[in-house]
Amino acid sequence: xxxxxxxxxxxxxxxxxxxxxxxxxxxxxxxxxxxxxxxxxxxxxxxxxxxxxxxxxxxxxxxxxxxxxxxxxxxxxxxxxxxxxxx
Amino acid sequence: xxxxxxxxxxxxxxxxxxxxxxxxxxxxxxxxxxxxxxxxxxxxxxxxxxxxxxxxxxxxxxxxxxxxxxxxxxxxxxxxxxxxxxxxxxxxxxxxxxxxxxxxxxxxxxxxxxxxxxxxxxxxxxxxxxxxxxxxxxxxxxxxxxxxxxxxxxxxxxxxxxxxxxxxxxxxxxxxxxxxxxxxxxxxxxxxxxxxxxxxxxxxxxxxxxxxxxxxxxxxxxxxxxxxxxxxxxxxxxxxxxxxxxxxxxxxxxxxxxxxxxxxxxxxxxxxxxxxxxxxxxxxxxxxxxxxxxxxxxxxxxxxxxxxxxxxxxxxxxxxxxxxxxxxxxxxxxxxxxxxxxxxxxxxxxxxxxxxxxxxxxxxxxxxxxxxxxxxxxxxxxxxxxxxxxxxxxxxxxxxxxxxxxxxxx
Numbered sequence: 001x002x003x004x005x006x007x008x009x010x011x012x013x014x015x016x017x018x019x020x021x022x023x024x025x026x027x028x029x030x031x032x033x034x035x036x037x038x039x040x041x042x043x044x045x046x047x048x049x050x051x052x053x054x055x056x057x058x059x060x061x062x063x064x065x066x067x068x069x070x071x072x073x074x075x076x077x078x079x080x081x082x083x084x085x086x087x
Numbered sequence: 088x089x090x091x092x093x094x095x096x097x098x099x100x101x102x103x104x105x106x107x108x109x110x111x112x113x114x115x116x117x118x119x120x121x122x123x124x125x126x127x128x129x130x131x132x133x134x135x136x137x138x139x140x141x142x143x144x145x146x147x148x149x150x151x152x153x154x155x156x157x158x159x160x161x162x163x164x165x166x167x168x169x170x171x172x173x174x175x176x177x178x179x180x181x182x183x184x185x186x187x188x189x190x191x192x193x194x195x196x197x198x199x200x201x202x203x204x205x206x207x208x209x210x211x212x213x214x215x216x217x218x219x220x221x222x223x224x225x226x227x228x229x230x231x232x233x234x235x236x237x238x239x240x241x242x243x244x245x246x247x248x249x250x251x252x253x254x255x256x257x258x259x260x261x262x263x264x265x266x267x268x269x270x271x272x273x274x275x276x277x278x279x280x281x282x283x284x285x286x287x288x289x290x291x292x293x294x295x296x297x298x299x300x301x302x303x304x305x306x307x308x309x310x311x312x313x314x315x316x317x318x319x320x321x322x323x324x325x326x327x328x329x330x331x332x333x334x335x336x337x338x339x340x341x342x343x344x345x346x347x348x349x350x351x352x353x354x355x356x357x358x359x360x361x362x363x364x365x366x367x368x369x370x371x372x373x374x375x376x377x378x379x380x381x382x383x384x385x386x387x388x389x390x391x392x393x394x395x396x397x398x399x400x401x402x403x404x405x406x407x408x409x410x411x412x413x414x415x416x417x418x419x420x421x422x423x424x425x426x427x428x429x430x431x432x433x434x435x436x437x438x439x440x441x442x443x444x445x446x447x448x449x450x451x452x453x454x455x456x457x458x459x460x461x462x463x464x465x466x467x468x469x470x471x472x473x474x475x476x477x478x479x480x481x482x483x484x485x486x487x488x489x490x491x492x493x494x495x496x497x
Contacts, residue, residue, distance in 0.1 A: 006381075009360075012368045015378065015386035045422035050383040064385055069392075069408055071108030078384075081422060 006049035018065040019050050022077075027061040030077060044078035051080055058082035092127035099134050107141055149483035151467065153417070156410040160395075163404040164189060180328075180352055189398050192391060195375065195418065195426035202354035203373045204326070207334075207366040208347060216331065219347035222364040223329040224260045226351060228322035231269065231315055234261050238312060242303045245276075247290040247315065261320055263288065269318050275311065290315070323359055328352040357381045375424055384419050391415035391424075441468040 010016060022030060031038060038061065044051055046058055056062060060080045068074035104112055115137055119130055146152055168185035183191065183201045191199055206226065212218040236252040249270075251263055263285055267278045270290060281287035292311065301307055334348040351359075354372040359365060360381070372378060373394060379387035395411040417432055418425055425431035429446040436442050439455040439462050464470060470477035 009367050010382050013382055013386065014369050015371065015389045016382050017385050017389070019385070042416070042420050043422040044384055048383045048422065049381065050385065066385070066389075068108070068110075068412075070110070070412075072110030072113065074108070078422070083422075 006052055008053065010049055011053065016050060017067060019054060020063045020065075021054050021056045022061045022063050026063075030061065030063075034077075038079050041077050041079040043081045046080055046082045056080045092131050096127050096131045096134065099131060099138075103134055103138055106138065111137070111141065147480070149478075149480045151479045152413060154467070154479075156413045159406055159410045160189075160399075160414070163399070163402075163406055166404070167402045180330075180350065184398065185402050189395065192375065192394050192398070193414065193418070193427045195424050195431065197376050199354075199373050201373075202325070202352070204349075204351040204354045204356070204359060205371050206329070206349040206351060206359060207369040208349070209364055209366045212364040213346050213366075214344055216345070216347060218364070219331050219349065221260075222362065223331055223349050225321070225362050225364070226323050226326050226329045226349065226359060227259065228324055228326050228353075229259050229261065229320045231266060231318040231320065234259055234266065234320070235316075238315060240308055240312065242305065242308060245292045245294075245297050245302070247276075247292065247311070249288040249290060249315070251286045251288065253286060259320075265320060269320050270315065273314075273318055275315060323355050323362065325353040325355040326351045326359065379419075379424050384422050384424070387424050388415045388419045391418060436466070438462060438464075438466050438469050440464075440472050441466050444468050444472065 011019075038059070041061065044062060046052075046056070051062065054062070058080050062078045062080060064076045064078060066074045066076055100116070103115070107115070115134065119125075119133065122130070122133075125133070164186060167189065180203065181201050182203065183199065187200070206222075207213075208219055208222060212222050231249070234251055234255045235249055236255075237248075237250045239248045239250075240246065249266075251266065256262070263280065267280070267288060270276075270278050270288070275296065276290050276292035279289050279291070281289060296311070297304075297307055329349050329351040331347050332350055333345050335346040337344050337346075354374045354377060356370070356372045356374070356377040357380070360367050360370060371390065375387050375390055375394070378390045392408065392411050392415045395414065396408055399406045399411070414427065418427060420432075425435075427433065429442075433445045434442060439451060439460050443451040443455075462469065464473050464475065465478065467477040467479055470482075476482040
């Protein structure tokens, strides 16, 4: 993975939904509401360009507001994990 | 009484907002606003009915959504075209469509067999064909080979004669001077224009490159020839061709306004987005891996959904988008794009039997035996192989009669 930081404008791309790092309190609330353990959430790599822009750490939970063709807006959560991309 | 229901309606709507998907809720509120002849009580009943309808149409707990999605995509897939089609357009591009493309997407191939980009233009370049053409020229990967008509040399005199093609120079907007500076910067030798014909360039190679003793060494000349041909003039790597399309035609103030876009053969999202004149918010590629790398896993998820729906739609198949969404969700589950198959989703199942049921059965058993894997028979595939009720639907719940009667006191 190259050390160069991704450019800020990728966040404005049509395909990139809004990402937000949850605070610890929010994260606990979300996990309790969904009734899951953190590792049961979908994951997102620490090397993901959007995660790098957000400066999230492994273990953080990211809230994603997806534009859904069926539901208007759908909120999803991903757990930041530290692993190298298999590329 | 009426006020009573107004209060209740407000509370129910607040509840509905947290429960219903945004699009349904917005439509509901809008329709309620229009229906002025309904009493608050009737409105209350309508909202109640909408919520009931929504809940009853949700996927039931224990519903095998994956199996349903696989069947819903798989069955229409049997009717799909197996051939690669030519795309009928101004410039003809080869585009993989139908089943081969669908397989490419779910197999998460690193490179699509026909990489393609849809490049949208920014405000300044969008409405003018000339400016669009400028951007297209900036994109197209141009080497010396693309603008020349011949390159001649004879052994023993260290001279290459390069003849440029005037039509190609015009098309790619390259001047002979540009070609001269490119060749000279590469350090191959000094270049001079033929005084009689400005399109003929004489390249004199230095003694260092071709020393005296190998003056007649054919291999050195051959290497130099291909080196000159491959010299980079301008453009973005991997973009082989760029052609302009009319995206939209509209009439503004009695004037025809055309919006242009560029379709390219070959794909390089990271570099194309940096080119001046390109709209960074809309430009996409059909290479899912490039999207994942440049824009992140969530963008890749959206791209997978769009690509699958596009293929299905072009083949004239009506498959609910929710199935494609589930496929995309699974493929991007652990933060990288995985294929649906032996090397991806199916190969990472914890159960030996489930993996063996998919592909390369014997190899799976051998490896499982070497590692000493256990089979807990908890998944659907394993249960069916073993002949026990799978944990799906009503098989999910187990009911037993408790023989201990607890006395309730008080």
